[in-house]
Amino acid sequence: MAWNDILKPLSGWKFLFKKPHTIRYPKEDKIPSERYRGIHTNMIDKCIGCGSCEKICMNQAITMKEMDVEVKEGTTNLRPVVDHGRCCYCGLCVDICPTGSLWLSRDYRHLSEDIDTFIIDPNVKEKEREGWQKAPEFSLIPPERGKMEEIPPEKRVKSFMEVFVGYTEPIAKEEAQRCLGCGLCVDACATHMHIPDYLKAIREGNNEEAVRIMFKNNPLSEICGTVCTHFCENVCPVGIIGEPVAIQWEKEFATRTIEDYKKIIDTTIKEKKERVAVVGAGPAGLSFAFYLRLKGYKIDVFEKYEKPGGMMLLGIPSYRLPRKVIEKEIKFITSTGVKIHTGTQIGKKKTFKELLKKYSAVFVATGNTKPYTMGIPGEEGKDTLQAISFLYDVNTGKKIDLKGKKVLVVGGGNVAMDAIRTSRRLGADVYLSYRRREVDMPADELERKEAKEEGIEFMIQTLPIEVIREKGKIKAVKYVPTDMDFSEKGKRPKPVPRMNDVRTLEVDIIIEAIGQGPDLTYLEQEFGESLKIEKGKPVVDKNLMCSIKGLFFGGDMANKQNDIVSAVADGRRAAEGVHNYLQNK
Amino acid sequence: MKQKTEQKKSLNQGGKNMTEEKSIDFFEYFIGPQHPGITGNFGVILNAVGDEIIKAQANPGYLHRAFEKLMEQRMYLQNVPLVCRICVPEPDVNEALYSMAIETLTGIEVPERAKYIRTIVLEMARLAAYLFYFGGTAATLGLYTLPNWSFGDRDYILDLFEELTGARIYHIYMQPGGVRRDLPKDFTKKLYSLLQTLKKRIKEYDGIFFDAALFKKRTKGVGVINKDMAIEYSVTGPNLRASGIAYDIRKDTPYLAYPDINFNVITENEGDFYSRVMVRRREFEEDIKILEQLIDKLPSGEVWNRYPMPLNWKVEKGDVYVKVESTKGEYGYYVVSDGSEKPRRIHVRGPSMTHGIMLLEKLLKGQRIADISPIMFSLDICPPDIDR
Structure with missing residues (x-):
């Protein structure tokens, strides 16, 4: 031990007169870092109330509470409330929040004797963002959906082979993992399918259970898995970060793995004596027949065409919806005892009134069969086709050759997409004219993408104004570009034609796909004014019964959505309605 | 304090007059579980004769928060904010171990940059833990200048942690597949300049503590292992290296970025209190060198490879043991997964279990009461990791 060791510690005295380096609170304040994880803040209007923050919270510090907020489509009125006595400020709630409405502020002080004040409502209308915030690349939700094998466009356009390949099991399981389980999709789906439940069954490898859950709400699940307007995916919060969960493809995958639904779904029926008639074997009629049959009623379905399926069979091309899928689901429905009488048109030989006498109730779902026309000069002629009749002809096997012809399709919905892609497959050079912007198109995004890949030219924001004919045949179309008028809030923009800028496009054939409405001629003839009609559609109550007792309407002819899944939902709702009606008769 | 007495009964020959004679064999003392002089809420029951301890019995359990059981009831990601709480002075080893275990089970690769960032965090935590240790040990000897200095300097490291992770103590920064955010702007510059400050500071610590006669007198030859x-x-x-055995997990079974880093394994030969402190004092400088190398070699690129959506994340069936070198010794996690969303079992192998119970009981025997706290501190026991 040296003397130095005794003297050295005295060196500490030199610090006595140095400036202190600690924060002199309360004269000075500690400024938290930029990433500081402090007290929660939530933008109340940006939050959609999915409850993911509540689910990820390891301390159960977050509770979703009902609040007085405007509930838009794909949102709930639930907002988080945080118990700061439980919170550990880990920030997992921020990292999982799909909207980025939630963040941890740099505010860290809360002092009170009252423990109730530690339950803090973080919801604010507006506040500057600071502290621990959502970083898209670190979001806990994988943004990309499972990839599906694609057929190259050059190969696709050569035939009507199925475009849709579908998920394989590992990818389907992985994709089902992306579901947050918020259930916003259940509200958005017309049939209110229990989507989080069947996705859970799929990721657990229990496809049978998944299909059983699906068939509680939708007997045409495989068809809806292949072609659907999938409103569920449009509201999926995962879609805010990247691609929404592929709910439609998951459904297709699970149903595809089941060969015979009869083996897994319990269809024991307690027979009732009442008989119910259905007019139209489309999605609404079939769904109605299935659910009412399960309640024990005897069902007779009358279909005009030789095969059941309605627009699914006659409107949708086979490359998009393979015929074996339709056959499989109809086979299951008929296996429950539903009788389908094909080739029987009601209104001609048999009347609706006769049906009403013979049956306890009648459900009419004959769809939209009357196409709208543009009403422009030179429109009438053999070479101006209606999309639904054109598709009907193709789907019923009529030989149509469009090789080398120039076809202009007018419209922007899924029917227009079917028309352009079908024409392309028949060898035509195809143009599509749509009067609004591409984002305003009602057609499915995937359909649009695939159509473009197949070499179809999109003429966006154009409006045909005249058809030029030579010796009765179409020579060209005069059209004008349009501008968008956004003055009406909450609605799609209004197209305003630029009439001084007329352009011409040489074409051989025009296909109109601008919508269609129901054909009520026979009904009007029979019932006259006792059948109330508004805006071209019969008026129905909540049970879908019209002004005539025992007569129910559903599907495209009664709803605004005009798609398969809404028709299926109508069928199920009407089945409940008819059951209530007959029980209380 | 309780008196333990033994009754000596002496009977007189006739058996009529019975007298009792009392004599005190030893005193029983309770040290802890209150915090002063103890490294956490932990207790030691002592039997002492005069100033000499004849028996010491560790009395843990006051910090038991059932971490291992809680982990079985939480989803895999939800355990990330939980594990760091197992050790307060050096929480990051828990985060690193938990993430490494999950990565081994699932096969998720960690990007190279994330490996470096994790190593930087671990080494920074090491420095902070050592500063905590120096202060604590000096305070038990009644030398209160060093804790004021070292805790103040430790706050500079915590400031950097706050900038990097958003929190000062429980960083919750590492997650399976990497880390939660990339380094903020100018972070490495700030860290480098802090390292230079610490290099100077450790020399000043030498003057008031490590070279001080008081320290040497009190510690040399005390509590020899x-x-x-x-x-x-x-x-x-x-503690092992202070006994002359050159074993360091960072060197012997390297993990993260340690294979790319050059550093010496510091050893002392005496195995006493003094050696245990001096090993750490010399390692402090070695860790600064490691951090400087890490800053130099830090690669660019991604810092996180995704895992599935955490609410539905099922980890592959299997079990794994992972270990890292902490300032307290070998820290290990044994994780068993049954293929579900929650771990079946997680066992935490904290170094304080062996150091704080078996070894401490042995070492205290024959020591004086005034040396209990210093010996306990010299072993760097962390009671929360005994009571998992």
């Missing part, structure tokens, strides 16, 4: 005893009692970490 020799080589054989160290091996017999599964001593790990700096």
